[in-house]
Every structure is written in structure tokens, then in C-alpha cells.
Amino acid sequence: MDTVDGAPSRTPGGSALLTDLYQLTMLRAYWEYGMNELAVFEFFVRRLPPKRNFLIAAGLAPALDHLEGLRFEPDELEWLSGQPGFPAAFVEGLTEFRFTGDVDAMPEGTVFFPDEPVLRVTAPLPQAQLVETRLISLLNYSSLIASRAVRFALAAPGAQLVDFGLRRAHGAEAGLLAARAAYLAGFDGTATVLAGKRWGIPTYGTMAHSFVQAHDGESEAFLRFARAHPDNAVLLIDTYDTEAGASKVVRIAPQLRAEGIEIRAVRLDSGDLAAHACRVRRILDEGGCPNVRIFASSALDEHDVARLSRAPIDGFGVGSALTVSTDTPTLDSVYKLQEYAGRPRRKRSEGKATWPGRKQVFRTYAGGRLSGDVLGLEDEDPGGESLLKPVMRAGVRLSPDPGLDEIRDRVRRSCGSLPDGLRSLEPARTVYRVEPSPGVRALAAEADLRHRAAERTPAGT
Template sequence: MSTAGESALLTDLYQLTMLQAYHDQGMNETAVFEFFVRKLSDGRNFLMAGGLEQVLDYLESLQFTADELAWLAGCGRFRPDFVDTLAGLRFTGDVMAMPEGALFFPDEPILRVVAPLREAQFVETRLVNLLQFQTMIASKAARVRLAAPGKLLVDFGLRRAHGAEAGLLSARASYLAGFDGTSNVQAGMRWNIPVFGTMAHSFIQAHESELLAFEHFVCSHPKTTTLLIDTYDTERAARAIVPLAHRLAREGIAIQSVRIDSGDLAQHARRVRAILDAGNLPAIRIFVSGNLDEYEVHALLADAAPIDGFGVGTRMNTSADRPYLDCAYKLQEYAGLARRKRSEGKATWPGCKQVFRRFDADGRMAGDTLALEGETPPGAPLLGQVMRGGRRIEASPPLVAVRDYAGAQLALLPPALRVVEGGVSYPVEVSARLRELAETVDRRAMAPP
């Protein structure tokens, strides 16, 4: 999803009503907008940036079709002379951004758009839509990865995702954040994400016996077999697998793993592990699923449950505990003057900004500084230019490389931010010059007309 050719009308009406007013007043000088998150949700210690690739796709392909222009002309809200200008609307601006997989914190822009006002304004809705969703899912998936280091993690959430695009993009975001693969076949084809699958309970029920179902499935998939064993009686199924596995082994066929999807997963895993080990089948792994998230995964592993992998779906793909980010895309400069929103609880820092990150002696993240572009406080700058004149500066890296980068970023987190529950606030300083600029903008805004 989110590829060239999507409708330019996938936006909010007010983007177009503002554009007509700008057109009427001849306002189209250079504008600077930045996307950021105002504050972390309770229970989150960090966020992981996601969605940049789809944003760049959208910006490069933005244009109105003849049918869309005809609809706008006939809807009764816009004058023909304004609609005519939309025929040539393309994104011609520059974009600065943090790489996908970067970790960030409140008030830190992860994307900056510098473009003529009508272009920078019009793209707001879709940019927020794309960045918010994948950042939210990647951040939750990263927490699952931190809870289960070294374990197999598979995205199982397509069927309960909030629509097809959400299902695809959550598969992408979770892989970016460190999952090993997905059950989503289209995501596998589109982004070369490893695909995983087992069987449904209906496959077992369609057979006259559970053992016959197992045998049929193994014979059809002799190299990639995971058997679902909780349709009737989990431990009874595990015991039935022992002689079947030994018989198949004589034919050169190995059962890779068993899956448990219900009940007390820790207790069942222990019992099944004991049955398989007693049957001289230590190589068969145990994979579990069923309403899992970082909290459940952490609890299972803290309980020393002998589980080798997890299928994580609904709660991650919908970010069930925190289903949105308090994020914004705001004007920070127009026509060469810094701008600042001062609404209660929603004030912004003005101007073009950069984020600088410091590291401690062990190489861990130690603190950030939010500063104006051009300042050089201690630390490494996090935003780099990714688009110039409406086109990518270079080809996007493959998703597996983005995943590697995200993993390296997670390795830099200090221990206090790696925990599933609790943690501390990460220090983000605001430079003195940025504070001075905010005061200057405030005085200008309060000056008599």
C-alpha cells in the first residue's frame, strides 16, 4: 500500500479550503513544517520512527487526476480558477528526516518539510497518517523484541488489523522493529519479509482424527512443519506426536515445532516440553500465540516458560494499549519568519530545528538537545536530507538494512529505557538560542497591529 497512484483526495477537506484561501491572497512563499510527538503515552519510554519510505513515495507521486479535478469543480465548494491550479500541483520541496528505525522522544521532529506553502500544507494529512501509524506499531513491536531477545517473533495480526493498508504496514513496521517475519503473504512479496504459517483449528477438525491431520500436513509440508496441538487436548496431542515424529524421521521428515494457541501457555509449554523431551524429541520447538503483547511475552519468559517463539497479532497491530500518538505536523516558519503555536498544552518550538544526541562512555544514549538548524551543541545530528526538489536524494535502503539499523539503535538504549514496565524519562534539553527565538516570536505576536 501507499505506493504511486493513490488518490490526492485522500486528505481532509480543510487542506483544500485553506489552499483556496491562500490562492485568493497570493500566499505561496516558502513554509517549514515539522512532524513531532508532543508527549509519550503512559508506559512508553521511547518511540521508533517508521513510515518514511511511504511518505517519500507519496510526495514523489502526488498529483490530481482528471476525474478528481472534475469532482472538485462540480462539488460546489471551489471556484474553477482555483481548481485549475491544482492540475499542476506537484511536490517540489525538500525533506529532512530521521532514518526509519531511529529512536526519538517528545518535541523532537522526525521529519521537516520545506516547500512552497500550498505544497507543504496540502500534504499534512497523509504524512501524519503514514508516520503516526508505522511509528506507533514499530514502537510497540520494538518493545516486544526487547521483551524477548533471541526468540522467534512473527507478526500474526492481519485478520484483525484495521483494514488492508493497516495489515500491510503493520507487518512492515514490526519487521523493521526486529520481528523475524509475518504471516502476511503480500507483505512478504512486497518487502521480501520472511513469511511464516502453521494451520488453523479447522484443518484439524476437518479430519476424522487429529493424528491423521498431523500426518497429512507434514507430508504436504515436509520441510516447514509446525503442528497446532491445542484443538482438543494439548498434552494428548503432544503425546501422539512422539511416535509420529519418530516414524517420519525414518523417512527423512522432521517436525520443526508445535504451536499452542490457548489456555495457560506457560503451563502447557512446560508439560509439552516434558513430553517431547521424554520422547527423545528435544529439537522440536514450542511456538505460542493468542492475544500476546510485550507484557504477556515478558511475563511468560520471566516465568521461565520453555517457549522458543511467539506469534504476536491483534494487540500489536492495533497498538491496543496505546492506539494513537499525540503527534502533530506544525508550521514553524513562513516567508522567512519563525512561527510558533502557543495554544494551551500544545505550544510548539519555532524555526527549523535539529536534534543532537550524546552518548556515554559505554556508547549508550545519554541525552538529546533540541536546537536550531545551524547550532552545533555536543552530539551527533539525527536529521539528514532525504529529498531535494521533490525527489529522493538517493535510493531508499532495503527493508532488511533498515531493520539492522533499528536493531543497532535499540542496542544503544540505556537499561532504564529497555524495560517493559516502569523506566525513567530520557533527558531532552532545549538550547538557549531556541528558547530566545520562542520569546522573540511571542513578542512579535503580541505586538500591536
């Protein structure tokens, strides 16, 4: 917990003030004119990033945590009352602000595509509006990282994958959410200790080069680390000379074995990893250490991992490429009003038009593989699997969050149902089909007609 002027305070992520100012300025205007009827907002991604063929929904549990805990603390309201544009009566009304709405969402781990609502909020307009910024930040980042992480899993099936990205993450929350998103998307664990405590994610860690440098010789460093961690003897061997380090591992292995300690793996972190791995594998095998695994790290992306998976490398540590999603640092995700006061609402901005109404995604399969999605209205029935599920009613979760292992299974099933072309690291030749239903198109036409009629009516009449 953070402190402010020596007093306990919530972490920034839990504050109702972690939002854009325009959310609060709109709330004040809604309050002024009594605009409190039900609104429907949907979170979706406008377009796929380059070279991505699909995305993975993630971040739902943190988003629901935020909605359940949303409230303004006294010190926040005191600060807000001193800002221009927020009268005392409005600020006073925020003391009882809570989220009391409904949420429908795709389960975490579901494959999704552009224009498909991943999450739908139905709530009084001020509530549905205020949560926009925080929901986008949580869903956008988690889905971004999960969608990158699954590419590593597809690049090297069967290889061990560990998230090493905390030190390069853009802040503490990003590092934690990345560890969670990577694990649910198929990584085996993380180096981020707090993620282990918070979510039960397996944690992995050995030694840094500084540990070796702090000793007068590599063999001494290896022996001390193995004796200190007899069940986790993984040795970093490239501080000085990789192959010489491997030879020292072979020399100390019998001594450690006599003490009941088996060296589990060696880690390579520099140079031509494929070439070093081949030479190290030969040294280990010829030296009587065939069971010692080889683990590699060093600024790897999924294409590196795909290439290196053909070398004798058993696992990979992935850092910056995953945690900051170096190839595409964000998604073009939005949270848009689709209905207010029982009427469809539609944005028609050039290049950013939306489909109105409460929508559902209907997914069809052929031979066990995805064959196409229909973007339909909630009450339509074009056939297929309905992807959005009720997860919150009247501000309360309907059931406990699924375990991460359950989400991991959903990712495996979702990716297993993708057509082969979509599983490639390269852009698919055929784009996956998502078609608006006739009902959605008709509702859009209705919304356009109503808007044009309203524009012809003088304001204030």
C-alpha cells in the same frame, strides 16, 4: 488496483483526495491571496504514551513514496469541481500540482523522544500544507507499531517473533504497514503474505484449527500436513487436548522421519501456555523429539511474552496487541508550521505551544549510552550527533531507501545505546532529557514579539 464504475482507479492511499477537507479549503484561500512562499512544517510527538520510555521512527519510505507520487487525477478534479467553494480556475490549477519541496528526517529505526522533529518539510506553502494529513497517518501509525514491536523484542531476547495481526488490523493498509514496522523493529517475520512480496519480509504460516477439524482424526491431519509441507511441518496441537496432541506428534514422528520429513515445531494457542509448554516439552523430549520447537500464540502482549519466555517456549505469534497497539492506539503526533516566508512561526495554544524555526536534534552519548538531546536550530552547533538527515530535494529522493535489514540493525544499535532504565517495560524512574537550545528559546521570544506587534497593527494596513 481498485475499480470505480468499472474503470481502474488508484488504491485509496494513493489518492490526493485522501485528506481532510480543511487542507483543500486552506489551499483555495492560499490560491486566492497568492500565498505561495516557502513554509517549514515539522512532524513530532508531543508526549510519550503511558508506560513508554521512548519511540522508534518509522514510516519514512511510505511517506516519501506518497510525496513523489502526489498528483490529482482527472476524475478527482472533476469531482472536486462539483463541490461548493472550489472555483473552476482553482481546480484547473491543481492539474499541475506536484510536490517539489525538500524533506529532512530521522532515518527509520532511530530512537526519538517528545518534541523532537522526526521529519521536516520545506516547500511552497500549498504543497507543505496539503501533505499534512497523509504524512501524519503514515508516520504516526508506523512509528506507533514499531515502538510497540520493539517492546516485544526487549521482552524476549532471542525468541522468534512473528506478526499474526492482519486479521485484526483496522484495514488492509494498516495490516501491511504493521508487518513492515514490526519487522524493522525486530520481529522475525509475518503471516501477511503480501508483505513478503512487497518488501521481502520472511513469511510464516502453518495450519488453523479448521484444518484439524476437517479431518476425522488429529493424526491424519498431522500426517497430511507434514507430507504436503515437508519443509514446514509445524503442527497445531491444541484443537482438542494439548498433551494428547503432543503424544500423537511423538507417535507419528518416526513414520515421518522414515519418509525424510522432520517435524519442525508444534504450536500452542490456548489455555495456560506456560503449563502446557512444560508438559509438552517433557512429552516431546521423552518421546525422542528433542529438536521439535514450541511456538505459542493467543492474544499475547509484551508482558505475557516476558513471562512466557521463562517457560520452554521458543517463539511467539503476536496479533491484536501489536497491530492495533491495544495499550495505546495512537500517538499524540502533530505536523506544525514553524516558519513561513522567512519568518519564524509559533503556536501558543494552552498546552500545545510549539518551538519555532527549522530545528535539528543533537544527541550526545556517555560511555556508549544516550546522555541527552538538544533541540536546536538547524544552523546551531551545540555538539553531538545531528539526527535529521537530508532525504529529498526538489521533490526527488536523494538515494534509494535503505533495506529493512539495515533499518533493523539501526534499531538494535539505537536500543543498545539506551540507558538500562529506558529499556524496561515499566515507566523509567528518570525521564530522558530533551532541552531546547538558547537559540530556540531566543527565536520563540522573537516570534512572540513580532506576533504582538502585528496584533497592534490594524488588519489590512
